[in-house]
Amino acid sequence: xxxxxxxxxxxxxxxxxxxxxxxxxxxxxxxxxxxxxxxxxxxxxxxxxxxxxxxxxxxxxxxxxxxxxxxxxxxxxxxxxxxxxxxxxxxxxxxxxxxxxxxxxxxxxxxxxxxxxxxxxxxxxxxxxxxxxxxxxxxxxxxxxxxxxxxxxxxxxxxxxxxxxxxxxxxxxxxxxxxxxxxxxxxxxxxxxxxxxxxxxxxxxxxxxxxxxxxxxxxxxxxxxxxxxxxxxxxxxxxxxxxxxxxxxxxxxxxxxxxxxxxxxxxxxxxxxxxxxxxxxxxxxxxxxxxxxxxxxxxxxxxxxxxxxxxxxxxx
Amino acid sequence: xxxxxxxxxxxxxxxxxxxxxxxxxxxxxxxxxxxxxxxxxxxxxxxxxxxxxxxxxxxxxxxxxxxxxxxxxxxxxxxxxxxxxxxxxxxxxxxxxxxxxxxxxxxxxxxxxxxxxxxxxxxxxxxxxxxxxxxxxxxxxxxxxxxxxxxxxxxxxxxxxxxxxxxxxxxxxxxxxxxxxxxxxxxxxxxxxxxxxxxxxxxxxxxxxxxxxxxxxxxxxxxxxxxxxxxxxxxxxxxxxxxxxxxxxxxxxxxxxxxxxxxxxxxxxxxxxxxxxxxxxxxxxxxxxxxxxxxxxxxxxxxxxxxxxxxxxxxxxxxxxxxxxxxxxxxxxxxxxxxxxxxxxxxxxxxxxxxxxxxxxxxxxxxxxxxxxxxxxxxxxxxxxxxxxxxxxxxxxxxxxxxxxxxxxxxxxxxxxxxxxxxxxxxxxxxxxxxxxxxxxxxxxxxxxxxxxxxxxxxxxxxxxxxxxxxxxxxxxxxxxxxxxxxxxxxxxxxxxxxxxxxxxxxxxxxxxxxx
Numbered sequence: 001x002x003x004x005x006x007x008x009x010x011x012x013x014x015x016x017x018x019x020x021x022x023x024x025x026x027x028x029x030x031x032x033x034x035x036x037x038x039x040x041x042x043x044x045x046x047x048x049x050x051x052x053x054x055x056x057x058x059x060x061x062x063x064x065x066x067x068x069x070x071x072x073x074x075x076x077x078x079x080x081x082x083x084x085x086x087x088x089x090x091x092x093x094x095x096x097x098x099x100x101x102x103x104x105x106x107x108x109x110x111x112x113x114x115x116x117x118x119x120x121x122x123x124x125x126x127x128x129x130x131x132x133x134x135x136x137x138x139x140x141x142x143x144x145x146x147x148x149x150x151x152x153x154x155x156x157x158x159x160x161x162x163x164x165x166x167x168x169x170x171x172x173x174x175x176x177x178x179x180x181x182x183x184x185x186x187x188x189x190x191x192x193x194x195x196x197x198x199x200x201x202x203x204x205x206x207x208x209x210x211x212x213x214x215x216x217x218x219x220x221x222x223x224x225x226x227x228x229x230x231x232x233x234x235x236x237x238x239x240x241x242x243x244x245x246x247x248x249x250x251x252x253x254x255x256x257x258x259x260x261x262x263x264x265x266x267x268x269x270x271x272x273x274x275x276x277x278x279x280x281x282x283x284x285x286x287x288x289x290x291x292x293x294x295x296x297x298x299x300x301x302x303x304x305x306x307x308x309x310x311x312x313x314x315x316x
Numbered sequence: 317x318x319x320x321x322x323x324x325x326x327x328x329x330x331x332x333x334x335x336x337x338x339x340x341x342x343x344x345x346x347x348x349x350x351x352x353x354x355x356x357x358x359x360x361x362x363x364x365x366x367x368x369x370x371x372x373x374x375x376x377x378x379x380x381x382x383x384x385x386x387x388x389x390x391x392x393x394x395x396x397x398x399x400x401x402x403x404x405x406x407x408x409x410x411x412x413x414x415x416x417x418x419x420x421x422x423x424x425x426x427x428x429x430x431x432x433x434x435x436x437x438x439x440x441x442x443x444x445x446x447x448x449x450x451x452x453x454x455x456x457x458x459x460x461x462x463x464x465x466x467x468x469x470x471x472x473x474x475x476x477x478x479x480x481x482x483x484x485x486x487x488x489x490x491x492x493x494x495x496x497x498x499x500x501x502x503x504x505x506x507x508x509x510x511x512x513x514x515x516x517x518x519x520x521x522x523x524x525x526x527x528x529x530x531x532x533x534x535x536x537x538x539x540x541x542x543x544x545x546x547x548x549x550x551x552x553x554x555x556x557x558x559x560x561x562x563x564x565x566x567x568x569x570x571x572x573x574x575x576x577x578x579x580x581x582x583x584x585x586x587x588x589x590x591x592x593x594x595x596x597x598x599x600x601x602x603x604x605x606x607x608x609x610x611x612x613x614x615x616x617x618x619x620x621x622x623x624x625x626x627x628x629x630x631x632x633x634x635x636x637x638x639x640x641x642x643x644x645x646x647x648x649x650x651x652x653x654x655x656x657x658x659x660x661x662x663x664x665x666x667x668x669x670x671x672x673x674x675x676x677x678x679x680x681x682x683x684x685x686x687x688x689x690x691x692x693x694x695x696x697x698x699x700x701x702x703x704x705x706x707x708x709x710x711x712x713x714x715x716x717x718x719x720x721x722x723x724x725x726x727x728x729x730x731x732x733x734x735x736x737x738x739x740x741x742x743x744x745x746x747x748x749x750x751x752x753x754x755x756x757x758x759x760x761x762x763x764x765x766x767x768x769x770x771x772x773x774x775x776x777x778x779x780x781x782x783x784x785x786x787x788x789x790x791x792x793x794x795x796x797x798x799x800x801x802x803x804x805x806x807x808x809x810x811x812x813x814x815x816x817x818x819x820x821x822x823x824x825x826x827x828x829x830x831x832x
Contacts, residue, residue, distance in 0.1 A: 034714035038721055042366075042374040042450025045752055047722075052447050084366060085521050086505045092521055158561050166561035167554055168547070264360075264549040264558065266523035274364070274522050274550070277711055 036279040079286035089286035099169040100267035106187035115198025123206035141196025150189035167264040205237040246302035355830035356543040364548040367505035370490035376734035384826035386510030389489040394818035412476035419467040425493035426515040454488040482738030513539035540829035568806040591804040591821030592735030597797035602756020612794030614665040618701035620657035632803040646739040648784040654791040662701035674702040681730040
């Protein structure tokens with residue numbers, strides 16, 4: 001299959017995935033207890049006032065009508081307004097998405113930057129004390145809750161040493177250095193499990209590759225271990241590494257919900273949790289819509305790069 | 317070094333009676349720092365504003381965001397909650413059904429339009445009648461609003477209502493520019509154009525509201541800051557960390573569990589004062605088992621409020637059996653300890669009511685960890701009295717809908733009542749016939765008559781007498797299960813001055829100043 005055809009097929013899958021994902025989230029929000037009209041009606045509401053609010057915001061329309069209307073507007077680029085604050089959902093997302101993407105990107109860079117060398121080190125010394133230590137540390141890293149690590153980091157590096165800010169975010173375009181300082185601790189907290197996961201996956205994939213017959217043949221032919229590793233070993237695990245990276249991006253996006261709360265970062269994670277608690281349907285829907293598209297695009301990019309790296313993928 | 321109430325020493329925790337007065341006295345003894353102009357105060361709080369339009373807002377936490385920009389017609393004394401002049405310099409009731417407000421002159425809105433009687437009329441009619449208004453019930457007694465002079469407004473009432481002045485010290489009396497109302501439409505939710513010392517320049521949802529000084533403010537000698545920034549940080553632990561790290565200057569509504577940490581924070585001043593926020597259990601007494609007064613009284617005898625306060629409030633809260641804190645002008649002190657912990661008496665009352673084998677009771681509570689602790693303690697405390705407490709949990713909004721909404725789920729709801737400026741408002745909203753917070757909506761004999769009497773006179777002493785009867789009636793009937801008033805715990809940097817706590821627990825931060 002050519003890359004162009006792969007791209008077309010993946011794009012065709014986008015529409016049903018978005019519809020299913022947003023429909024499920026919309027349904028879950030309606031199933032969870034609590035009535036947004038009651039929340040909007042404020043203190044001491046009368047039943048008439050609640051009914052008026054329900055009508056005013058279209059909350060008295062049938063479920064499918066409400067969903068259909070939202071989808072129709074979304075398809076035309078209008079993600080509606082927040083029920084609570086009347087702010088356009090698209091501007092809320094645009095304000096916050098850069099903060100989230102920055103910490104996710106930084107965490108990914110750190111995760112790959114440390115995870116790949118550690119995975120290689122463990123694989124080439126398979127069974128040694130170094131391997132065992134790295135494998136144990138990786139298991140601990142996977143199990144370590146990111147919010148706990150975050151609080152330790154804040155206590156040591158923000159409150160005691162005063163090296164990094166304890167909370168908030170800055171604009172990457174307006175104050176890039178300040179933005180990186182703000183993103184550093186959240187990114188490190190998020191990167192902990194990424195380093196561990198990348199190292200573990202890379203180690204097992206590389207051990208498998210390095211144990212294959214053709215690698216043994218290469219060794220027998222006298223190729224240096226460095227050349228075997230870099231030219232043949234890593235090339236063969238590149239697709240695995242790519243797949244793990246794609247999964248990590250998706251996982252990191254989800255993990256920002258907790259990390260943004262610990263560091264008071266105005267990002268999409270905190271936006272979705274606040275909106276879900278307050279039953280602000282349009283905002284939750286809007287964020288889910290954008291995140292689903294983000295995940296699909298990430299997977300698509302992974303597929304395309306994988307196809308470029310390994311011709312068998314595009315022929316499959 | 318941590319201080320309590322600005323200078324009383326780190327061990328003297330001020331909580332409960334006299335705390336506000338002590339705070340003021342302590343300030344008088346210390347060499348008073350002189351107010352100076354300048355600086356931007358950075359504040360953090362756990363809740364984002366629900367909206368910035370006074371009449372469409374939904375949360376008691378909105379006021380802190382509104383006060384700097386939007387002023388009220390009538391103000392209140394921070395320590396006693398008695399009414400005092402605001403945008404109205406005087407008011408009177410020439411007869412019980414007529415309420416006259418004399419307005420200040422020379423006041424401008426942030427958009428430079430004049431504050432006058434016409435503006436007040438537009439605001440009050442909007443608050444009383446707009447479909448999106450959440451304060452319409454505050455105007456139940458108002459038949460019409462008339463402009464009776466360039467700076468005078470007269471409200472014609474359908475019944476005597478002396479609760480109106482203090483009602484107008486709340487959202488209902490917050491005045492914004494008619495020009496802005498007309499031009500902005502629903503976007504007034506995001507841009508409050510008031511007459512306050514600060515004007516809003518940026519409102520980023522769930523993040524921050526940024527203010528700058530209003531150079532046309534009518535009380536220039538009462539405004540020192542060049543600007544303010546109120547950040548929303550949902551987690552109070554993060555909020556406090558940001559203050560300790562110097563990223564913010566002031567945090568409030570901190571939890572008692574954070575007090576030991578504050579005591580060790582040398583760069584911060586800590587103030588602990590009583591507030592109106594009542595930790596309570598709303599009861600549905602329209603059906604079994606709580607339609608029996610003896611069961612309600614048994615419930616009140618079954619809980620040990622002091623032990624609860626020690627366990628969850630570290631003793632900083634104010635244990636109570638009534639709905640008004642001790643410092644409130646209308647509080648009858650004899651109602652503060654109306655029920656003492658007595659499981660034997662509770663058991664006897666239950667047996668008398670026909671529940672000799674114990675009584676199953678269903679409460680709806682909050683999922684938050686701090687509240688789960690409260691609920692678990694309640695469950696254990698109530699066992700010896702014979703109550704078998706069953707709990708169902710949810711978020712604050714969810715539990716309110718389930719308990720007060722059409723479903724009328726559960727016998728009680730564990731929650732916070734945030735108080736109202738006028739005591740009659742409080743009792744009407746909590747126990748009045750058909751009121752939202754009266755989950756059963758029924759009428760308790762005597763309550764309506766006392767509510768009417770409490771607003772039938774403008775004389776403070778006469779009102780106090782009627783309100784005392786009301787407090788006793790509610791206490792004897794056991795219409796609620798009050799537990800404790802939450803302590804207001806704030807922390808701020810040593811370079812911040814002028815913090816004035818108020819009993820409402822909603823500080824007016826724009827009157828503060830900062831060292832250079």
